[in-house]
Every structure is written in C-alpha cells, then in structure tokens.
Amino acid sequence: MLGKMIIHGLVAATVIGAAAAVYAQTRNDGYASPAPSQVSRAASPGKAADDGYMRPTGYRSHERDDDDHEHGFRRGHERRDRVHSDHKRGHDRD
Amino acid sequence: MSPKFQYLLLKAWHAWIGGAFLVAYVTADEDTYAMHLFAGYAVVAAIAARLLAGLAAPAGGPLRLPRPSLRTARAWLADGKGRHPLFAWFAALLLAVVGLAAVSGALADGMTWLEDPHEAISEASLWVIVGHVAFVTFMYGGKRLWGRITAWLSETLAPMTSKENSR
Numbered sequence: 001m002l003g004k005m006i007i008h009g010l011v012a013a014t015v016i017g018a019a020a021a022v023y024a025q026t027r028n029d030g031y032a033s034p035a036p037s038q039v040s041r042a043a044s045p046g047k048a049a050d051d052g053y054m055r056p057t058g059y060r061s062h063e064r065d066d067d068d069h070e071h072g073f074r075r076g077h078e079r080r081d082r083v084h085s086d087h088k089r090g091h092d093r094d
Numbered sequence: 095m096s097p098k099f100q101y102l103l104l105k106a107w108h109a110w111i112g113g114a115f116l117v118a119y120v121t122a123d124e125d126t127y128a129m130h131l132f133a134g135y136a137v138v139a140a141i142a143a144r145l146l147a148g149l150a151a152p153a154g155g156p157l158r159l160p161r162p163s164l165r166t167a168r169a170w171l172a173d174g175k176g177r178h179p180l181f182a183w184f185a186a187l188l189l190a191v192v193g194l195a196a197v198s199g200a201l202a203d204g205m206t207w208l209e210d211p212h213e214a215i216s217e218a219s220l221w222v223i224v225g226h227v228a229f230v231t232f233m234y235g236g237k238r239l240w241g242r243i244t245a246w247l248s249e250t251l252a253p254m255t256s257k258e259n260s261r
Binding site for chain 2: 001002005008009010011012013014015016017019020021023024027028
C-alpha cells in the first residue's frame with residue numbers, strides 16, 4: 001500500500017512537472033529557463049562600455065552580489081519582475 | 095457517492111498534492127521559477143479542492159476533513175482502541191502547513207515581504223511531511239517488521255533460557 005502511494009505520488013510529480021515545464025517554455029518564448037533573457041550586452045552609452053562581456057541587467061542588479069548564494073526563493077520571486085522588464089526592453093529595442 | 099469512490103478520490107488527491115509539492119520544492123531555484131510557480135498553484139488548487147470536498151462530503155465519509163481532538167487522543171491512550179489519533183493530527187497539521195506555504199508563496203508575488211516567511215514555512219512543512227511519512231511507514235510497515243523481529247528474538251532466545259532453567 002505504501003509502495004503504491006509513493007509510485008502514485010511520483011507519477012503525479014512527473015505529470016505536474018511536465019505540465020510545469022510546458023508552462024515555463026510557453027512563458028519564456030521556448031526557454032525552459034529565463035536565463036538567456038536576463039543577461040544582455042551593456043550597450044547603453046551612459047553605462048559600461050561594450051567590451052564583449054555579458055553582464056546581468058535589471059533594476060536590482062546592484063543588490064545581487066550581497067545575498068546571491070543564500071536566498072534562492074527571493075531571487076526567484078524578484079526575478080519575475082526582472083524578466084518582464086527585460087522582455088519589455090527587448091521589445092523596445094525592436 | 096460510495097465510500098470506495100471517495101477513497102479513490104482521496105488517493106488521487108494525495109498523489110496530486112504530493113507530486114505538486116515535490117515539484118514545487120525541487121524547482122524553488124531561480125532558474126526554474128516558472129515551474130515553481132505552476133507547481134505552487136497546483137498545491138493551492140489541491141488544498142482548495144480538499145477543503146471544498148471536505149465541506150461537501152457526507153458525514154462519516156472518508157472525504158470529511160480530519161477533526162483531531164484531545165478527548166479522542168486521551169481515550170485512545172487510555173484503552174488503545176480505535177484509530178491512532180496521530181493520523182488526524184498529522185492530516186490537519188499537513189493541510190494547515192502546506193496550505194500556508196502555498197498561499198504565502200502565491201501572495202509573495204505581490205507582497206515581497208512574504209518571501210522569507212514563505213521559505214521558512216516551506217522548510218517547516220517539509221519536516222512535517224517527513225514526520226507524516228515516517229509515522230505512516232511505521233504504522234503500516236514498521237509494526238509488522240517489529241513483530242517479526244520480536245518473534246524471531248523470542249524463538250532464538252527461548253531455547254537458551256529453557257536450557258539455563260534446566261541446569
């Protein structure tokens with residue numbers, strides 16, 4: 001009985017995980033992770049020069065070094081806004 | 095609705111919330127935030143469905159919400175008859191803690207100050223789940239195993255003690 005319950009839970013986790021992955025892909029234009037949209041070249045003339053390095057962008061990027069390794073949850077929730085702002089910026093560029 | 099069908103629904107719900115919580119916990123990292131969001135809302139939906147089903151279910155049915163009480167626990171401790179009271183206590187505690195974790199996560203999207211409480215409640219709920227699994231495993235599997243161990247011990251020790259007594 002216990003073994004069956006564990007198997008049922010794992011099957012449900014697989015189904016929900018697959019649905020969540022599809023949701024994540026549709027939300028991020030085909031990317032399972034929104035990481036590619038988070039980094040972009042710092043090309044604006046008022047900021048750093050375009051030296052070929054990829055830099056993280058976003059309105060809270062100056063805070064990220066302090067607690068980068070500790071608060072995975074917080075970064076996750078904050079990230080939504082960053083991703084959205086990055087998308088917006090991408091559309092503006094087009 | 096027959097009790098058998100209610101048990102089937104309960105099992106399906108158990109798999110749903112267990113699977114959704116597992117996915118939400120595993121995808122809590124920032125790189126899988128959209129998956130975490132999806133699984134978290136699946137947990138919220140599971141809790142809401144369970145509460146609604148518990149309210150609508152007929153009295154005495156398996157879908158009724160757990161109602162732990164100190165009186166029942168005392169009565170069980172006194173005579174040891176009936177269902178173990180920890181089943182109801184664990185079920186109620188799990189519904190409360192997992193529900194709180196899921197709802198705080200959903201609200202943390204708008205209210206950022208809820209992110210740390212959400213993380214803390216999620217960690218606590220994991221330990222409640224571990225306790226629930228350990229308890230259920232002991233009640234259904236561990237008791238039988240313990241019975242076998244004690245039976246084996248009594249079988250092996252009985253000849254030794256009878257020999258010592260004959261001396």
